[in-house]
Amino acid sequence: MADAPATDPAQAAAAAAASPSNNPSPPTGDNGGDAGGEKQSKKGAKKAEAKAKKEAEKARKAAEREAAEAARKAAGGAAGGEDLAKDNYGDPNHTTKVEAERVHLRDLGEEHVGKSVKVRGWVQNSRMQGAKMCFVELREERNWAVQGVITASAEGKPVxxxxxxxxxxxxxxxxxxxxATVQKPLEPVKSCKVSLYELHITKCYLVARGPEVLGLGLAAANRAISSFDDEEHPAPAASAAAAAAAAADGTTAVEAAREGVEGVTLDGVPAASMIxxxxxPVMHxxxxxxxxxxxxxxxxxxLFAEYLDSQxxxxxxxxxxxxxxxEGGANVFxxxxxxxxACLAQSPQFYKQIEIAGGRKRVYCIGPVFRAENSNTPRHMTEFTGLDLEMEIEDDYHEVQDMLEKTLLYIFxxxxERCAEQIETIRAVYPSEDFLLPEPGKEVRLTFAEGQRxxxxxxPEEFRNVSDFEDMSTPQEKALGALIRxxxxxxxxxxDKFPEExxxxxxLEDPxxxxxxxxYDFFMRGQEILSGGQRIHDPALLEARIRKKGIDPNSPGIKEYIDVFRSAGVPPHGGGGIGLDRVVAWFLNLPSVHLTSYYPRTPKRLLP
Amino acid sequence: MADAPATDPAQAAAAAAASPSNNPSPPTGDNGGDAGGEKQSKKGAKKAEAKAKKEAEKARKAAEREAAEAARKAAGGAAGGEDLAKDNYGDPNHTTKVEAERVHLRDLGEEHVGKSVKVRGWVQNSRMQGAKMCFVELREERNWAVQGVITASAEGKPVxxxxxxxxxxxxxxxxxxxxATVQKPLEPVKSCKVSLYELHITKCYLVARGPEVLGLGLAAANRAISSFDDEEHPAPAASAAAAAAAAADGTTAVEAAREGVEGVTLDGVPAASMIxxxxxPVMHxxxxxxxxxxxxxxxxxxLFAEYLDSQxxxxxxxxxxxxxxxEGGANVFxxxxxxxxACLAQSPQFYKQIEIAGGRKRVYCIGPVFRAENSNTPRHMTEFTGLDLEMEIEDDYHEVQDMLEKTLLYIFxxxxERCAEQIETIRAVYPSEDFLLPEPGKEVRLTFAEGQRxxxxxxPEEFRNVSDFEDMSTPQEKALGALIRxxxxxxxxxxDKFPEExxxxxxLEDPxxxxxxxxYDFFMRGQEILSGGQRIHDPALLEARIRKKGIDPNSPGIKEYIDVFRSAGVPPHGGGGIGLDRVVAWFLNLPSVHLTSYYPRTPKRLLP
Structure with missing residues (x-):
């Protein structure tokens, strides 16, 4: 363990004193390389991109030459032309091992102070301070970053x-x-989540090189997205062009990419757009x-699975x-x-019911469902995740409603409780008020007719004539949400008690x-997130209602569905389906469900 | 609670003495209604089915008349033509409530003996014993069934x-x-899983009526399936025909359906076939x-999720x-x-890697994957569930192999431990030997070349010339499995160390x-269940290997994939994909993965 030099505490304190955490202006949070750039045609952008790449490569080579030169000079003053630190950095084949204790940033604590540790992470920001010192922010996961400091010693080793x-x-x-050796800065490092410790770097090896110019910088990637109009433009290249322009006046492409591109917009596309x-995707x-x-x-x-498992x-x-x-021919792939x-399932409805008919008392499923709906709204995706449950009813259909309500309250x-840290991180970008829950025992359940009344x-004026037997529109739902709040x-x-139509x-119709x-439907902030209710379990009643709805009970899929209830006695049952994307989006008050999806699918988007 | 009459222990003992649990020949396990029938044409079967339905309906009506008649007679001896038990059974509108304590069969214990309880379940078997007594097996879930006894009292109430x-x-x-009142039978009831208690029924309401003739009886549904050749024949109707024939000689269709149909085969299709x-589906x-x-x-x-969460x-x-x-154009929907x-994903491979590139250290996913492969074998389905993981590699690619091995051992x-009861139930139908695990610390890892040697x-003779650099065939894998066992x-x-080709x-090629x-591949009983390994994280190396494989690095999907590694530094990583269906099937030594799937999808099967 620990082939790093032991650190003299006095020396460490001196280093900490020089750290920018004591500086009223810490390194700018801007990680550069934004997808910004000058207004230009797509063709122009491509040309500029190619040019920028060439310039960047040139700049990189120049920097390497310069570094080699500096090495020669520095070594000249030390040990006959040799870089005494040469084994402590570099390593293009990344086969070097570090023997110090492996520590994760979130676990850094007092017990590590003064000790040598091994850390892996991304260079999220760096800033030279003269020729002998550099500050480099290292990020491990989410916003767990720490400030690293690297300082050349007079004798040229370890640095x-x-x-x-x-x-x-x-x-x-x-x-x-x-x-690195863990040290305490004199004042907390404001720019990093790990603010109470600093890493004094003794070795640094490159495991995977980042690009000279980022398509999207981290700071930009972490800004609120305001445009969700997903026309698939070609990948933005203008930042590279901007960088190239900067490079022309003597700065390197890397340096240029770090500066001045924030706020610049692409041709008609705002920088903070979902496109x-x-x-x-990687930087997103x-x-x-x-x-x-x-x-x-x-x-x-x-939480959904956990609660239902317990029930x-x-x-x-x-x-x-x-x-x-x-569920009908429209909107199906x-x-x-x-x-x-074949079709892609629009919901697991029939299958949940087959499970109940097949002898399971209470079932749930979590998985993808598909809607071939050409809707380009913040509420729609063509593939999304359903949280579905179905259960036997023993005495009253409210048993299911109770279960769904308890499940959602358990989730909220x-x-x-569990995501306080994450919610804080999200609110820093997408501000929101706490999601208001009813007091226990005072859950709000209105009938549809009471809601309409x-x-x-x-x-508002325009809803003075809404009917108790006609479905609500989205604006009605939102207005009602505000009234209820x-x-x-x-x-x-x-x-509860939605109209039959x-x-x-x-x-099942109310007897x-x-x-x-x-x-019934469940709502969050005036938007529907769940539809549920009791199903018809009597095959004769089911067939009658299917006919009443104008559907042929012998049509494909429908006949097999009714047969389920004809083939053996099926007890009364009910359930509901929750849209996971919507629950997350409306809980956090995000502007679109697209932000909650790992790989949002819309009529215009199948990539990545 | 308990508006049922308190039970005299002496009386209960007498009833128990009369119970078939003391009878050397308990009710036959045959639940009748099997999908058997005489050899006949499909057209004939349809006609016979219609006739059987008519006959069954006639028989049901006759039985109802007879029951009403009996009621009249019985009541005659009691209280002026009235059935004194009339409120204790029937209820076509199933609105009656039972106030006794709700007990689940698996929870029945000594504390319930002598008490009145409420139970809900399926009539899995019944047998009249003279005119005054009937044994009725009630099943709640899986094989949790109990013997019910109902006996008419001299005064005509409660029964x-x-x-x-x-x-x-x-x-x-x-x-x-x-x-019912819970009683202890004199001897354990062999035909039911709940063997130490019996239910003496005081009220019985019909919640959902079963069909007069079952398409597939429970006993038949619980027999081993031997034929998986899934040609979609029309739904079997021959049992109805057999029942009709029986009904013609005076027995009711229900009684006929319970007898003599086991072992009868449909036109060319064995009874115990997957079709x-x-x-x-309901009885299956x-x-x-x-x-x-x-x-x-x-x-x-x-278990998969649980272990990985802990890691x-x-x-x-x-x-x-x-x-x-x-992953190539073949076999894709x-x-x-x-x-x-659009295409349906053949694996989550690229997406797991994007997650790692996107800054997550270790990820897993569980979900459907699709293969448009026209393979009609016990190992293939067109839709199946993948258990996939991907993680950063810090020092050595064996870190991933260790993780996968530990995950699977944790599952096995x-x-x-957790499914001992279920495994016993399964083995009663599909016998198997214990799945042999290596002793801890003695896990078996051979290189591919060692396996070939x-x-x-x-x-066997035919494998004397197998090469270290050519992939194994399924027969080779199975032969090797036997040798290793x-x-x-x-x-x-x-x-480990599969050939590059x-x-x-x-x-990633071995440096x-x-x-x-x-x-590497992982095997269970000589059959592959997992493929995994280290991936290429360097974009230049990746592009070179893609070219070497004869793929255009600018083709759709491939370019975007390489771009992932170009767009930011991505650390070394690896992972594996496990076929859930195969793990379950081979662990239990089942004859086909189709048995493990909730709704198996094969080239010939999209229903139910």
Whole structure:
């Protein structure tokens, strides 16, 4: 262990005193290389890109020559032309090992101070301070970054001037392996999440080189996206052009890329647009805000499964490929399947019901569902993740509603608890107020008719005539959400007893009033996130309602569906389907579900 | 609670003495209604089916009349023509509630003896014993069934003779709500999993009526399936015909369906064929063996996630819809996607790598993958579930191999522990020997070349000339599996250093010997279940290997893939993909992966 030199605490304190954490102006947070650039034609951008690449390569070579020169000079003053630190950096074949204790940034603590540690991470920012010292921010995951300091010693080892210069010239987002001594800065380092410790670098090896010019810099990637109009433009190249222009006046492309490109827009496309991000998927995903959203998404999935597991549910897997469109012919993707035609499942509805008919008491599933809907809105994607459950009803259909409500409350409370750190990271980019939950025991459940009455009596002028038996529009839903928030102090509520006409053929009509159904929607901040209710389990009743809806009970898919209930006695049951993307987006008050998806799919977007 | 009469222990003992658990011949395990029938043409079968339905309906009506008649007679001896038990059974509108304590069969214990309980379940078997008594097996989930006894009392309440007769005439697989007193039989009830308790029924309401004739009886559904040749014949109807024939000689269709149809085969299709099962999905799924397999499958998924969560992995969701075939054009499903063409993902390979490039250290995903392969074998499906992981490599590619090996060992040990009951249920139908695991610390890892040498030196004659640089065939793999089992006493092992030619373009060649790769397969009982290895993270190296494989590095999908590694420094990484269906099938030694899938998809099968 620890072949690094032991650190004299006095010396360390002196180094810390020189650190920029004590400087009122820390390194600019701008990681450069933004997808900005001058206004120009696409053809021009391509040419400029090629030129920029050439210039960048030239600049890199010049920097290398200069570093070698500096090395020669520095070594001249030390030990006969030799760089005494030469084994402590570089390594293009990255086969060198570091023997010090491997520490993850989030685990750095008092016990490490003064010790030599091994760290791996991305160069997220760096700044030369004269010829002998360089500050380099290293990031491990999400926003876990630490300030590294590298200082050439008088005797040229373990760190020489050429080594400092080499580190300072590493392209941003290069991946490095570092040996360093942990020290405490005099004041917390404001620019890094790990603010109480600093790494005094003794070895630094390049594991994977970043590009000379980033398509999208980290700071830009971490800014709020405001444009979600996803026309697939070619990958932005203008930043390279801007860099080339800068390089022409003597600065290197790397340096140019770090400066002055923020706020510059591409031809008609704002810099903070989803297109730029999706055309630069790696940097989009490295942005702390995106990793934090991903963490919240996955916590939501886990909390859903965790709660249902505790309630005696079993998970199952519905198919994606199905023989016939399960819920009507519109909006379904169709594909050739050997000598047949297949569809992509629009929901696991039928399969959840087959599981219940097949003898499972309570089931859930988590998986992709598909809608061939040409909707380019912040609420729609063609592939999204459904959180679905289905269960036997013993006495009353509200058993299912209770279960769904408890599941969502468990998720919301769990997210606030487990993802506090991530939520903070997200709010720094997408500000939001706390998601208001009802007090326990005071959950808000209105009937659809009560909701409409509220709209008629207290809503905006244009909703004075809404009907109890016609489905709500999105603007109606949002207006009602605002009324309910004002009245009940909650962003989460249920509308029950939806009109018969607004529900699909498998929804059970209310035996007491067939104009409405035993079915409901759940809302978050005035937007629907769940549809559920009791299903028809009696085959004769089911067939009658299918006919009433104008569907042929012998049509493909439908006949097999009714047969399920004819083939053996099936108990009463109900369930619901939750859109995972929407839950995450509206919980965090994000501007679009596209931000919550790992690889959003829209009518215009199939890449990456 | 308990509006049921308190039970006199002496009386209960007398009832128990009369129970068939003391009878050397318990009710036959045959639940009738099998998909058997006489040899006949399809057209004939349809006619016969229609006739059978008519006959069955006639028989049901006759039974109802008879029951009403009996009720009249019984009541005559009691209270002026009235059935004193009439509120304790029936209920076509199933709105009646039972107030007794709700107990699940698996929780039945000594504390319930002598108490009144509420139970819900399926009538899995019933047998009249004279006119006053009936035995009825109630099943709740999987093979959790209990023996119910219903006996008419002299005074006609709480149970009357018409009530007993009504219960005895319930079609099999009807769903009922029951109030009963828990009693201990004198001897354990051999035919039921709950063998130490018996339910003395005081109320019985029909919640959902089963069909007069089952398309597939429970006993048949629970037999081993031997034929997996899935030609989609029409749904079997011959059992109905057989029932009709029986009905003609005076027995009811229900009784006929319970007898004499086992072993009868349809026109050319053996009864225990996958087709019969998949055409009767509800009864296929009610078979205890299928629910036990589903439990093992889901436990495998959970164990996979659980272990990786504990190792610092984060889950993510790759897309199913992609813009270009990720791993070559063959075997890919293609579909129209608005003004574009989309493919269904053949694996999450690229997306796992984008996650690593995007800054996550360790990722896994669980989801559907698709292969448009016209293979009708027990190892193939067109849609299956992949368990995939990818992680940074710090020092050595064996870090990934270790992680995969530990993950699988955790799964195997976890299954043996958590699913002991299910494994027992499965083995009663599909016998198997324990899956042999290597002793801890003695995991078997051979190089591909060592495996081939073993085959050459100790394998069958035909493998005397196998090459170290050519991929193995399935028969070779199986022969090697047998050799390794004999030599190392394990069914689980790894072959490392696969030949370069046998691996895709993203596999890293061994820097010490480019004829082989840093890639491996894992095997269970001589069959491959996992492919994995180190990937190329250097864009120049990746482009070179892509060219070497004869692929154009600028072709759609490939260019975007290489760009991932060009767009920012990506650390070394590796991973593997596990076929969930295969792990479950080979762990249990099942004859086909189709048995492990909830809704198997093959070139001939898209339903249900």
């Amino acid at each position: 020489s001037r050429p080594m400092v210069k080499w580190v300072g010239a590493l392209p941003l987002e290069s991946f490095v392996l570092v040996e 730029t991000h999706l055309n630069n 995903k490295r942005a702390p805000v995106q990793q934090a959203i991903a963490d919240v998404r996955m916590a939501t999935r886990k 005696g549910f079993v998970q199952f897997e519905p198919p994606c490929l199905i023989g016939a469109a399960s 169709v594909l050739p399947y050997f000598d047949k035609t 409370r769990g997210l606030a 509220l709209l008629r009596e207290e809503g 004002a009245k009940y102090n909650t962003d989460f509520y249920v509308l 607004a529900r699909p053929f498998y929804a 007491a009033d067939p104009r409405v159904t035993n079915a | 009357s003779r018409p009530m007993v007769k009504w219960v005895g005439a319930l079609p099999l697989e009807s769903f009922v709500l029951v109030e 019969t099962h998949l055409n009767n 799924k009610r078979a205890p063996v299928q629910q036990a397999i589903a439990d093992v499958r889901m436990a495998t998924r959970k 610092g992995f984060v889950q993510f969701e790759p897309p199913c819809l992609i813009g270009a075939a990720s 293609v579909l129209p996607y608005f003004d574009k063409t 040990r976890g299954l043996a 073993l085959l050459r030196e100790e394998g 004999a030599k190392y006493n394990t069914d689980f092992y790894v072959l 046998a691996r895709p373009f993203y596999a 010490a010997d480019p004829r082989v790769t840093n890639a």
